[in-house]
Amino acid sequence: MELTPAQYSILTTILNKVEECMxxxxxxxxxxxxxxxxxxxxxxxxxxxxxxxNNV
Structure with a gap:
């Protein structure tokens, strides 16, 4: 699966958060x-x- 830059950025953020709460x-x-x-x-x-x- 190819990621758009935005999807890659969001996925990276999520994975970084996952590391914080292993x-x-x-x-x-x-x-x-x-x-x-x-x-x-x-x-x-x-x-x-x-x-x-962004509006939340």
């Missing part, structure tokens, strides 16, 4: 679910998602 399995599962969700978005969906998150 002792909590529940958190790791949440990060994995989040990563799968982000990777499933196409460019348009990602742009909309990013705008929504």
């Amino acid at each position: 002792s909590w399995d529940d958190d790791l599962q949440e990060y994995a679910d989040g990563a799968r969700f982000l990777m499933s978005l196409d460019k348009t969906e990602y742009a909309v998602f990013k705008r929504l998150i």
